[in-house]
Amino acid sequence: MADEVVIVFTAKSIERIVREGGTSAWRLDRQHARQCKFAICTRNSNADWAQGQEPHRSAFLIGKVRDVVPCEATPENDETEEDRYLIQFSEYATLNLPDLWRKGDRNPVRYSGLEELSIGVSTLHWEPMPEPMPHTEAEDNKKLEAAQPLTIQQAKIGLALTFNVKPEAVEIVIRG
Numbered sequence: 001m002a003d004e005v006v007i008v009f010t011a012k013s014i015e016r017i018v019r020e021g022g023t024s025a026w027r028l029d030r031q032h033a034r035q036c037k038f039a040i041c042t043r044n045s046n047a048d049w050a051q052g053q054e055p056h057r058s059a060f061l062i063g064k065v066r067d068v069v070p071c072e073a074t075p076e077n078d079e080t081e082e083d084r085y086l087i088q089f090s091e092y093a094t095l096n097l098p099d100l101w102r103k104g105d106r107n108p109v110r111y112s113g114l115e116e117l118s119i120g121v122s123t124l125h126w127e128p129m130p131e132p133m134p135h136t137e138a139e140d141n142k143k144l145e146a147a148q149p150l151t152i153q154q155a156k157i158g159l160a161l162t163f164n165v166k167p168e169a170v171e172i173v174i175r176g
Helices: 014-020 030-034 137-146 152-163
Strands: 004-010 022-026 038-043 059-070 085-097 109-113
Touching: 004 022, 014 022, 014 059, 014 085, 022 038, 022 059, 030 059, 030 085, 038 085
Parallel strands: 004 038
Antiparallel strands: 004 109, 022 085, 038 059, 059 085
16 A cells, blocks of 8 residues: 555645645544655635545545544534544645546545556655644635625735746636
């Protein structure tokens, strides 16, 4: 299982995953997931509360699995600790791989071989995972309320800075 990865289908943003120290609230086989070297986050943009802007089913984040631990119960998540797990990352890198999540998969967690996915992990720009910071849905809602309208050009410039590309390389799709 040295080359096996766990792949999750998530609506959480990169910022939230980094803030939480990894990808969380998964029902999975803890021992199986712990044996994986990497975890890959793919975008579920169909969720009502989707936080990321990446295209649906695309891989947007990969993390080096540090551990798989029970999630802490919170007011937003009243599940018991045994029900769901946090896949902790020691390092992470962003990805932009369209359609990595297979159409028709019903379970939001699956396993695959790294070679099968054709991801050159040695070529990625790895960042150390910062210490997790607790948050609440109320904090997320405050940020949304405080957000100011942007022009398309302002959004492109901000995203270009975030992803270290030229603003011309940023494409924005608005669905409504």
